[in-house]
Amino acid sequence: MSQSYYEVLGVTQSASFDDIKRAFRVKAKACHPDYHPDDPEAEKKFKEINEAYEVLKDEQKRAAYDRYGHDAFVNGMNGGNGGFGQGFGGFDFGGAGFENIFDEVFSAFGGGRRRGGPQTTRGDDLRYNLEIDLAEAYTGLKKNIQVENYVKCEKCDGQGGKNLTTCPTCNGRGHVQTRQGFFVMETECPVCHGRGKTVKDPCPDCKGTGRIRKKRTLEVNIPAGVDTGVRMRLSGEGDAAMNGGEAGDLYVFISVKEHPIFKRDGADLYCEVPVPMTTAALGGEILVPTMDGKGEKVKIKAGLQTGAQTKIKGKGMPVLRANSFGDLYVIFQVETPTNLNARQKELLQEFEQAGKNNQSACDDFLTKIKKIWQGL
Ligand SMILES: [Zn+2]
Ligand SMILES: [Zn+2]
Structure with missing residues (x-):
């Protein structure tokens, strides 16, 4: 090729990627073999345009080209300049979908095309x-x-030592190209691990x-x-x-x-609070523990049942990175007294006698069961 890749595409050496891409599309279309069948001149030109674009669209190859010219890609075949150009050598540049294949190969190995150096x-x-x-x-x-x-x-x-020299294996590029059948892979240089430099006098502290x-x-x-x-x-x-x-x-x-008292659900807290039987029956007030340590007095209505809930607004957990709080749900558990002394027993028996005519939930339940039995 007597012209430079830039000349082939008709762009300047400082052209942006977009300029190059645009120029390539226009030029490639103009001499595409489909529009010029049996025209060896057009076919040759088409291949040249593809070859130029393949190099200039890739930052890394373009940099190598700017530096070494066509030699970068010819010598590379023999490893002279570190393996560049192997990707072009045997490629059929006229093939449709060429760009896609290349992109896929690169993105499959190491997260996309590397950017220079x-x-x-x-x-x-x-x-x-x-x-x-x-x-x-x-x-x-x-x-x-x-x-x-x-x-x-x-x-x-962090340099690993003194007298850094350009890595001879990758010529300072930090990566090498290896051929696998049809494709060319870029891999990290095994000698300098991508650094592009090797250390002559390794640091004694970190062993280089x-x-x-x-x-x-x-x-x-x-x-x-x-x-x-x-x-x-x-x-x-x-x-x-x-x-x-x-x-x-x-x-x-x-x-x-886990907390022994509070269960958490997001910013809300749940807490089971025991209520003395008498308070549950007669009503009153109990102190509910809160995370701020102050506690909160809650009024109990007469006749409170186990499982009844109340919500204390804003007494839950703080909402992460927000100036607000969740709520505290209190679930009441009515306590049945145990280890009654003689006097307490007496009073409760009295209580039972006095309430004979009261319709309680228990009486209600018994009536229902009796009805079911009678129905059988
Ligand atoms: Zn290296
Ligand atoms: Zn060191």
Whole structure:
């Protein structure tokens, strides 16, 4: 090819990707073999346009082309410039759907096309399980956690040592291309692990990895209202990357312990409160526990039954990152007295006698059962 790829597409060297794409579409259509059957000149031109576009549409290949020209893609066949161009060599550029195949192959391996230059791998994300109790979830708090993970080596500032040289295996690109049958895969360089550089004098502290394991104390700011399953991200507190890349994140997974009194459902709380039989029968007032520790006086109407509920508005849990509270549902349990003394027994017997003419739920129930028996 005597013309440069830019000339083939009729664009300048500073053309944007969109310009290149537009130019390619116009040019490719103009000399498409379908419109020019049996025209070897048009076919040749069509192949040239496709070849140019294949290089210029890819940031990485375009950069290599700008630097090395066509040589980048010819020598690459023999590994001279690090494997570039293998993807073009035997390809039939006239094929429809070519672009799609390429895109799929790239996205299937390593999350899409790489953007220029060497890549540094990111450090691992870490998980820390933190159990707190309901009172802590209610107030929110700052908590110190102990972690041991990889941090950047201070001695070499994460560089792994002195005298960095361009990796000979990938020529500083950080990745290599390998052929698998018809397709060409891009993989991380096995020697420099994507860094594009190797270290001549490895740092003695980190043995050239740029990171060391360290025990640390981190402060976690737990907001009020957290619940089991909430995870908090401590950005950059995960493992340091090998060779100075970006550190991962640390995720604190919260779980809230069961409370002996309160059951939680989102921001609402449920609480079973025992009521003395006499209070249930005569009515009165009882003190219901609340998470704020103050308690709440609740009026009891005469004749309260077990299972009756009442709602205390705003006495539930705080809603996470909102200025509001859930409600507290109180479920009453009427207590039957046990271990009665003689006087109490006497009074209750008296009570029973005095109430002989009162229609109670029990009497009602018995009447119903008798009717069923008679019906049989
Ligand atoms: Zn070091
Ligand atoms: Zn390398």
